[in-house]
Amino acid sequence: MEATGLSVGKSVLGGALGYAKSTVAEEVALQLGITRDQAFIRDELEMMLSFLMAAHEEQDENKVVKTWVKQVRDVAYDVEDCLQDLAVRIGKPSWWCFLRTLVDRHCVATRMKELRAKVEDVSQRNVRYRLIKGTGPKPAKRAGPSSTSDATMFGIEETRRQKDRAKVDLSQLINEGNDDLRVIAVWGTSGLLGQTVVIKGEYNNLMRSKKFKLYAWIRIVHPFNPLDFLQCIMRQFYQTSLEEARKTQEITSIGAQVLKKIGVMKQDELVDAFTEYASEKSYLIVLNDLSTFEEWDWISKYFPNNKKGSRIIVSTEQGEVARLCVSQESVMSELKQSSVDQSIFAFYNKVNIY
Structure with a gap:
């Protein structure tokens, strides 16, 4: 029995x-x-x-x-x-x-x-x-x-x-791999704040190291506005480019004129300018608080794979959105930056580092 x-x-x-x-x-x-x-x-x-x-x-x-x-x-x-x-x-x-x-x-x-x-x-x-x-x-x-x-x-x-x-380290995911564009989607179990702190720390470290030529941190506004998005990213791209160049006062004045011009560009003009600018240099872009796959579907088509090792980090409160931003076959790993109160996961595609 x-x-x-x-x-x-x-x-x-x-x-x-x-x-x-x-x-x-x-x-x-x-x-x-x-x-x-x-x-x-x-x-x-x-x-x-x-x-x-x-x-x-x-x-x-x-x-x-x-x-x-x-x-x-x-x-x-x-x-x-x-x-x-x-x-x-x-x-x-x-x-x-x-x-x-x-x-x-x-x-x-x-x-x-x-x-x-x-x-x-x-x-x-x-x-x-x-x-x-x-x-x-x-x-x-x-x-x-x-x-x-x-x-x-x-x-x-x-x-x-x-x-x-x-567990994997976020900086490792950013730095490893070849020169292809890589998307890393981050999702946490306890809301956006914890993962934002982790991503911001890595973002600041990379800005100090000047690993990439262009940087932009974009908080997605809801409802999503394509024109505002393009203007915001172009301003940050141009500002970081000027800071890196450290040109003369004359160049800075020209830069101010360009920034002013960005504010009056039409959407098609901004798309052309963004595509041309992003194709020439390596970039790191953080998209914070992405809420739907439809937003990502619109945004992603304008990011060129410029073969310069560029990276996009997507931060979202939706696990399914994080997975779809990378691919259906993406790998999910818990980040070492997780805490006792929150598990933070990264979705990414495995790459050949050789």
């Missing part, structure tokens, strides 16, 4: 773990901003499955173990039901529009945190009551009472180290 209970528990937990690790679950977590909770639940389920396998090998008849196995099975059902429910709901356009409101995002986040707490509580009971011994060959001498706890903590720490090694 015990073996049957363990087998059923392993089967149910294995199904829940498979779903928690699936691409669908990761996509749901990404769009709802709950990737940290989803990752924690996934890792805890993996540890529970390992403990169940150890219990099965030991054929433990302890009634307390039976109770714990039942609790593991129940929480596995809850995890799978919750993730599947969110996946079904997010597939309905009307519900997704409704979910985008702050109140409903809060409700989803609360539900996931409650589920996370339940998973964590069940996992800790195994450690608290030392229900299942460690795996591997049985030692001749009885292991100390803290061996299971130590093994559990080691597994958690090893998982954390592996995640840290997988």
Whole structure:
């Protein structure tokens, strides 16, 4: 009977773990901003499955173990039901529009945190009551009472180290690669402010190092205004170009006239001037607070791949927009600049650096 209970528990937990690790679950977590909770639940389920396998090998008849196995099975059902429910709901356009409101995002986040707490509580009971011994060959001498706890903590720490090694640095993404234009889209789990601070730090460092010839930091205005956008970017391009050149007072006077002329140019004239100017020099452009893919679709067509190692950094509060700004096949990595309170992710295409 015990073996049957363990087998059923392993089967149910294995199904829940498979779903928690699936691409669908990761996509749901990404769009709802709950990737940290989803990752924690996934890792805890993996540890529970390992403990169940150890219990099965030991054929433990302890009634307390039976109770714990039942609790593991129940929480596995809850995890799978919750993730599947969110996946079904997010597939309905009307519900997704409704979910985008702050109140409903809060409700989803609360539900996931409650589920996370339940998973964590069940996992800790195994450690608290030392229900299942460690795996591997049985030692001749009885292991100390803290061996299971130590093994559990080691597994958690090893998982954390592996995640840290997988993180990337924003400056690395900007500097690596060939001379092709590269787009890096940044999205965070706790709003725009945290990611803006990270990007601004890298932007200022690059301006000081003069790695690029042209710089522009553009906060996208809503509703989007193409003419204002082009005027703003051309002013910043021309100003940074003048600062780099450090020309005479006469040239500065000419520069002021050019800046004034930009203010009265028509949109087609600005497009031509921008394309010509950006084709000749390397540039770094930050687009802050991009909210829709339609905005990016309009903006991106005017950025030439001038083969000078230019970079565009897009900052958005929408995970799906961040992914689409790069490509459907983009890679997503957590940035090393993430904090305890916020995970920050970068979407980018892998490049051949040789």
